[in-house]
Amino acid sequence: MVDAALSAPREVATTDSRSGLRRAMQRKSSVAFFMALPLISLITLLVLYPALYSLHLATLNKSMERFVGLSNFTFLFNRQTFWLVVKQSCIFAITAVVFKALIGFIVAHFVHNIPAKGQRKWRGMLLVPWVIPPAMSTLAWLWLFDPSYSAFNWVLAIFGIDPVPWTGDAYWARFSVILVNIWIGAPFFMIMYLAALKSVPEQLYEAAEIDGANWWQRMWFVTLPMMRNIIAITALFSLIVTFANFDIVRILTAGGPIDMTHVFATWSFRVGIEGGDIPLGASVSLFMVPILAIAAVFILRDITRRGSEV
C-alpha cells in the first residue's frame, strides 16, 4: 500500500511530461523547427562556424599566435592600398547595382509587354547569363578581352579603330569588370521586376487612366510604389552579393593592373592566402560586414513598416 501510495505521483509526473512533449510536438512551430533543423544544422556548419572562425582569425597577429584585438583593422586603416580597395569596391558595387537595376527594370517592362504566348521564350533566353556559372562565362569574357587576341579589338580593327586595352589600362579594366558583372546580374533584376510587375492589379492602371494620368504618371504613382518593396530587397541583396564578388575580378583582371580593380574579396585572397597573412585577409573580408548589416537593417525595417501600413 505504502509502495503504491508513493509511486502514484511519479506516474502522474511521467504522464504529464509525455503529454507535454506530445503537445509540443503537435504545435506547428515545433514541427516547423524540426523540419528546418537539417537546414539550420547545415547553415550553422557551413555559414555560422566559418563566419565566427574568420572573426576569430581577424583578431590574431600575422603568425596567428597572439590575440591582437582590433589591431588588424587599425593597421588596415593606415594602408593606402586598403582605401583604394574600399573606393573600388564601392565604385564596383554601386555602379553595377544601379545599372543592373536600370537595365532589369527596362527589360522587365519590354518582356511584360510581349504577348503571353512568346513571353516564356524571351524570359528563358534573357536568364541565360544569370544561370551560367559566373566562372565559366567570365572565362568567355576573358577571351573577348584578351590582351593579345581580343575578339572585340578584332571587330574594332575592321572599322579602323585602334585596339582598346580592355584589361591593360586601369580605367578600361574597371569598366570591363563592371560590364561583366552587369551582364551576369541584370537578368536577376529583370525576373524579380517582372514578377512584381505582374502582381500590380490592372484596375489601378485603369483607374489612373480614367483620371487622365499619362505614361510617366502611371509609372511614378502606380508602378513604382507597387514595386518599391521588391526594388529595395533586390537592390539590397544584389549590393551584398556584388560587394562580396570574387570570381569576376579574379578571373578577368586578378585585381590589376596596378591594383586598380581589386575588390574586398580579391584583395583579401591576395593578402591572406597568396601572401600568407590570413588574419589580415580575414580582416579585409570582414570590413564591409557592419556597414552592409546597418544598410540591411534600415532597408528591411523600411519594408516591414510599409508592410504593416498596408
Added chain:
Amino acid sequence: MPSRNKISRRKFVATTAAVSATMVAAPFVRTAGAAGKLAIAFWDHWVPGANNATKALVEDWAAKEKVDVQIDFIPSQGNKLLLTIAAEAQAKSGHDIIAMSTWLPAEHARNLEPVDDIMAELIKQNGKVNATVEYLGKINGSWVAVPATVGSQIKGPCSRIDLMKQHAGIDVQAMYPAGAPANADGWTLDVFLKAAEACHKAGYPFGIGLGTTADNVDTAGSIFHSYGAVLVDANEKILVKSDPVRQALDYYKRLMQFLPPDVPAWDDSSNNKWLVAGKGALIMNPPSAWAVAKRDAPQVAQQLWTHGMPAGPKGRFAPFVNYFWSTWSFGKNKSAAKSLLAHLSTRPAAEKMVAASGGYDIPSFEKFQDFKTWEEEGPPKGTLYHYPNRHNHQILSVAAAPAPHKIAVQIYVQGLMTKMAVRHFQGEAMEKTLAWAEGELEGFMRS
C-alpha cells in the same frame, strides 16, 4: 552446475606459454604496407606523362620498403595546391609529404619537420645547391624542405633564332652554342634594350609581361638584381629610395616603350601565347612555350632557342623558382617520408623526372646540371642545352631576395616591382613611385 569451459590456472599458464613460444618461433612476414601508410601530395605537372615518372619512382620505393602509398597530384591552377597547404596547416592534418612552391617552406616553417639530416647527405652526394635554394629552403639555419626536381625552373629568355638574327643582328645560337659554354660577354641589358627596340620596329616586340603573376615578377626581380636594386635588405632595412632602384626603374621605363601596350595585364600564359602565335621575338620563360609550340606551331618551335639572361652592371642574374618537398611536423609517418624524399633526390630519380618533363624540370643540386635530356631535346637540337645553369654562366636568383621571407613573399605576390615599373612608365614621377613603394613596404613589415 559447474561450467564445462572452466579454465584452471595451470591450464591458462600452459596455453599462454605455448602461444608465446609459437609467436616467437614463427618467421616475421612483412606484408604490403607493413611499414605503414604514406599520403603524398605532388604538384600536378602540366607536361603530359610527367607525373608518371614520379609515380613509378614512388611505387618502386613503396614496394621495396613495404609502405602503402597514396599519391595525389594537385594542380597549381586555381591555387588548388596553395589552398590545400593552407587548409592542412590550419587543420594540423593532411599529407605526409607535400609539394610547396617558392615561398611556402618559409611561410610554414613552424609546421615543417626539419630535414637537415637528409640535406646534409644529399649535398654530400649530389653537390651543393645554389644560394637561392638555400635562402628559400633553409630557415633560421635549418632545412625545412628538400628542393624538388619537379616544378623547379629557370625563366630565362626563349628567343626566335630567325627574328633576332634578322632584326636585331644577334645570333643567339652563336652566343649560346649547343654543347659548349656560353660566348655571351657582349649580351648585356643595353644590347637587350637595343634588340627590343629593333624587334619592336620590325613588328615583333619582346613579350615581357608586367602583371603581378610569377613570370612577370620573376623577370623584374632579375633585372632589379642586375642593377643591384634591393628593396629591403636581409636586416629589414628599406632601401627602395636608392640609386640602383632608380636605375632599374629607368631601365624598365625605356624597355616598356618597346613592349606590347597591354603588358600590365599579362599573366603567366600571355607570354607563351605571344611566342607560340609568332607575334614576338623573345619571351622570358622556361621551355613550356617551346613545348607547346612543338605541338601546335612546329614552324615556330624550330626557331626557338632557350638561353641565358643579359648581364647588368652588377652581374648576370637569371630568374629561378624552386619547388620543394616537405613533411609536416604533425605527419604520422615521418621516417618513411624522409626515406622517400632521399630516394626521390638521387641522380637516377632526378634524371627520370627531367626526361619525363621534356627538360622542363631543373634539379637544384650542382652535379645534376648535365643530363642528356637537355643536350638531346629538339628541334632544333640543343635548344635546351643552356636552359640549366650548367656552366655557372649566370647567378640564379629569386625576386625580392634577400629580404626576410615574411616581407619578400609580400613583395613577390603583390608584384611590387612590376607595379612600380608600370606606375613610373605611365607617367608617375620617379620619387612619387618610390615613396608609394616605401609605404607599401612599411606595411609588409608587420609581424
